[in-house]
Amino acid sequence: MTFGVVLRDITKSFGPTPVLRGVSLDIAEGEFLTLLGPSGCGKSTLLRIVAGLETQDVGTVSIGGRPVDALRPKQRDVAMVFQSYALYPHMTVGQNLALPLRMRRLSKLQRLPLLGRVLPGTRALAGTIARDVAQTAAALEIDHLLERKPGQLSGGQRQRVAVGRAMVRQPEVFLMDEPLSNLDAKLRVAMRAEIKDLHRRLGVTFVYVTHDQAEAMTLSDRVAVMLEGELLQVARPRDIYADPEDRRVAEFVGSPKINLIEGRVREAGAVDVAGTTFHLDTGLGRGKAVTLGLRPEAFGAAERAGPGVITGAVRLLEHLGSDLYAHVDVPGQQAPLIARLPAEDDAGPANGGTLHLRPRLDHVLLFAPDGRRLRPAQARRIMPLPLREPA
Amino acid sequence: MAVDFASWRRSETAPCPSGGAQARKQALAEALAAGLLAGPAVLLLLALFLLPVLAVFVIAVTDWQFGARSLSFVGLKNFAELFADPVFRRSLVNTVLYVCIVVPATVGLGLLIALLIESGPRLRAFYRAIHFLPYMATLAAMAIAWEALLHPTIGIVNQTLASLGLPTPNWLRDENTVLPVLAVIGIWQGLGFAMVLFLAGLKAIPVDLYDAAEVDGADATLDRLRVVTLPMLGPVMMFVVIVTALRAFEVFDTVKILTQGGPAKASEVLLHTLYVESFEFLRTGYGAAVTVVFLFIVVALTLLQARILDRRVHYS
Numbered sequence: 001m002t003f004g005v006v007l008r009d010i011t012k013s014f015g016p017t018p019v020l021r022g023v024s025l026d027i028a029e030g031e032f033l034t035l036l037g038p039s040g041c042g043k044s045t046l047l048r049i050v051a052g053l054e055t056q057d058v059g060t061v062s063i064g065g066r067p068v069d070a071l072r073p074k075q076r077d078v079a080m081v082f083q084s085y086a087l088y089p090h091m092t093v094g095q096n097l098a099l100p101l102r103m104r105r106l107s108k109l110q111r112l113p114l115l116g117r118v119l120p121g122t123r124a125l126a127g128t129i130a131r132d133v134a135q136t137a138a139a140l141e142i143d144h145l146l147e148r149k150p151g152q153l154s155g156g157q158r159q160r161v162a163v164g165r166a167m168v169r170q171p172e173v174f175l176m177d178e179p180l181s182n183l184d185a186k187l188r189v190a191m192r193a194e195i196k197d198l199h200r201r202l203g204v205t206f207v208y209v210t211h212d213q214a215e216a217m218t219l220s221d222r223v224a225v226m227l228e229g230e231l232l233q234v235a236r237p238r239d240i241y242a243d244p245e246d247r248r249v250a251e252f253v254g255s256p257k258i259n260l261i262e263g264r265v266r267e268a269g270a271v272d273v274a275g276t277t278f279h280l281d282t283g284l285g286r287g288k289a290v291t292l293g294l295r296p297e298a299f300g301a302a303e304r305a306g307p308g309v310i311t312g313a314v315r316l317l318e319h320l321g322s323d324l325y326a327h328v329d330v331p332g333q334q335a336p337l338i339a340r341l342p343a344e345d346d347a348g349p350a351n352g353g354t355l356h357l358r359p360r361l362d363h364v365l366l367f368a369p370d371g372r373r374l375r376p377a378q379a380r381r382i383m384p385l386p387l388r389e390p391a
Numbered sequence: 392m393a394v395d396f397a398s399w400r401r402s403e404t405a406p407c408p409s410g411g412a413q414a415r416k417q418a419l420a421e422a423l424a425a426g427l428l429a430g431p432a433v434l435l436l437l438a439l440f441l442l443p444v445l446a447v448f449v450i451a452v453t454d455w456q457f458g459a460r461s462l463s464f465v466g467l468k469n470f471a472e473l474f475a476d477p478v479f480r481r482s483l484v485n486t487v488l489y490v491c492i493v494v495p496a497t498v499g500l501g502l503l504i505a506l507l508i509e510s511g512p513r514l515r516a517f518y519r520a521i522h523f524l525p526y527m528a529t530l531a532a533m534a535i536a537w538e539a540l541l542h543p544t545i546g547i548v549n550q551t552l553a554s555l556g557l558p559t560p561n562w563l564r565d566e567n568t569v570l571p572v573l574a575v576i577g578i579w580q581g582l583g584f585a586m587v588l589f590l591a592g593l594k595a596i597p598v599d600l601y602d603a604a605e606v607d608g609a610d611a612t613l614d615r616l617r618v619v620t621l622p623m624l625g626p627v628m629m630f631v632v633i634v635t636a637l638r639a640f641e642v643f644d645t646v647k648i649l650t651q652g653g654p655a656k657a658s659e660v661l662l663h664t665l666y667v668e669s670f671e672f673l674r675t676g677y678g679a680a681v682t683v684v685f686l687f688i689v690v691a692l693t694l695l696q697a698r699i700l701d702r703r704v705h706y707s
Binding site: 048051052053072073074078079080082083084086087088089090091099100103104108111165 | 597599600602603604605606607608609610611614618619622623625
């Protein structure tokens with residue numbers, strides 16, 4: 001496999017604050033990789049290091065098999081789309097798109113305002129630039145906007161222009177720093193599909209930074225979850241959701257959040273949890289603490305209390321049309337459990353009423369007290385569950 | 392501040408379903424409140440600005456002398472005399488020359504210093520302060536300090552030049568050097584003001600734009616300036632140019648204290664001519680005519696600059 005971008009032990013501090021703590025990551029050529037994490041986790045800094053806008057303290061970056069640490073951004077053959085779009089407000093859309101090409105193809109003299117035009121070769125080059133700009137604009141359906149200034153465009157149009165400016169010089173790697181977060185929710189979904197489509201058409205490497213898990217899950221070939229300057233897990237979107245390596249990954253991905261319930265091993269194959277006992281193999285010794293992670297969809301309703309059934313009082317019911325989320329107060333639990341139940345169930349729970357929940361044991365994720373995922377030999381499960389938009 | 396009077400009036404007179412009389416009463420109260428709030432400022436503007444200007448226009452067409460009990464209408468005689476007067480013409484040319492030296496130099500150096508301060512993280516506050524100090528100081532007092540520096544024999548400037556074996560002109564008494572020297576003092580004084588405004592303007596440029604320019608290949612200093620900095624500084628630039636030009640047209644303190652327009656009218660400038668005619672020769676009518684010309688130039692210049700620059704300046 002050829003690698004588009006290879007990061008080795010990237011470390012970066014701003015003053016005394018460590019931002020990246022030894023991040024290593026191989027991104028395949030043509031892959032769509034998303035750096036996902038909450039704000040301040042270092043994902044944007046990592047992207048800026050790939051772009052060459054920031055310099056790492058330690059570590060190396062290679063793009064297309066060649067080390068680029070000593071190269072300036074323009075020599076790295078990367079293009080970047082910024083969260084703010086960073087369009088030049090005084091230039092028309094056409095001039096914005098042409099700038100990267102002018103900077104690359106025209107010499108310093110040829111770029112001069114008046115003299116440049118009469119120099120030999122400028123006219124021919126300007127022609128090719130205009131042609132490439134027109135082609136890109138047509139591909140993004142912004143050709144009717146070329147004469148306008150960015151200030152006269154809507155958010156979605158600006159976003160397209162920003163993508164166009166990155167696309168026009170056909171870079172090896174596309175870097176995108178939260179490109180959709182300034183758009184409203186509806187447009188964001190539409191532009192998401194367009195970015196996915198763009199990646200398919202161009203077939204080049206995309207590195208995409210976002211804190212929005214829906215974007216990460218829908219767009220990516222692989223997702224790299226970052227927290228506090230560390231990569232916690234790099235995997236396909238559905239593995240990130242169904243098979244997290246770390247409690248923090250499980251907590252960050254999924255909406256509503258995963259339910260985490262503290263339990264204690266009673267004996268081999270039995271765990272005491274929330275007033276009941278589950279038959280679970282943890283691989284831990286008697287008396288050890290263990291955390292059970294249960295996605296909201298991992299619950300089924302039970303008729304009555306008993307072993308393997310969690311009983312609690314319904315605090316809140318959220319009808320979302322297709323689903324019903326029940327927030328259930330369970331004795332001994334700080335936060336209420338959130339369970340997804342079928343919405344069409346008319347004889348469902350009532351506010352304040354008692355609800356019996358039977359977790360599907362093959363869906364339980366086990367975490368050690370330090371957050372590490374526990375994988376006892378028997379506990380193997382895949383959850384083929386649909387992803388959903390955050391409510 | 393732009394106030395949308397049209398829509399304000401519309402809302403004021405909009406028909407109110409709950410009773411027209413009450414709405415009218417409320418509108419009246421609002422108008423009264425508006426008048427009361429704007430009143431003091433309007434009165435001051437009238438008393439201190441508009442009425443004096445009107446008075447100047449009236450006096451300019453009379454032969455009034457300061458303190459005289461009578462005056463008579465003379466039409467445009469003052470203006471005719473003015474434009475025939477070689478001293479006035481010299482004064483006009485000198486003022487224009489002075490402005491042509493001071494404005495580009497102040498704007499250019501102010502921008503340069505602002506860029507230098509912004510580019511290095513060290514001692515920013517210190518550099519900002521020392522460049523802004525001349526602007527804070529009283530120009531009259533500073534003029535005297537400059538006089539000492541430029542003294543033909545014991546001034547530090549000429550002593551330095553002499554020790555280097557260079558010619559030592561009598562800066563303020565030489566027809567060829569006096570205007571440039573006054574311009575240098577003007578630049579020195581206005582530099583800090585331009586610099587502070589440019590610093591504020593530079594701070595307002597989004598860092599993302601520089602990053603984008605760097606990725607796009609515009610990472611050389613001149614390219615950055617041309618692609619990002621200068622266009623984004625457009626509005627600030629317009630303001631600095633206008634204010635610096637207006638201040639340069641008003642040059643007076645240094646001339647009055649250092650040269651009194653000499654030698655041989657080589658440093659005679661409009662405001663000094665105006666002052667001398669009005670308050671030393673007491674030819675107030677003639678002085679008022681000079682004022683009218685001065686006002687005309689300043690207003691025309693402001694309008695012209697605003698027009699030209701507005702078209703080329705991007706407001707985001």
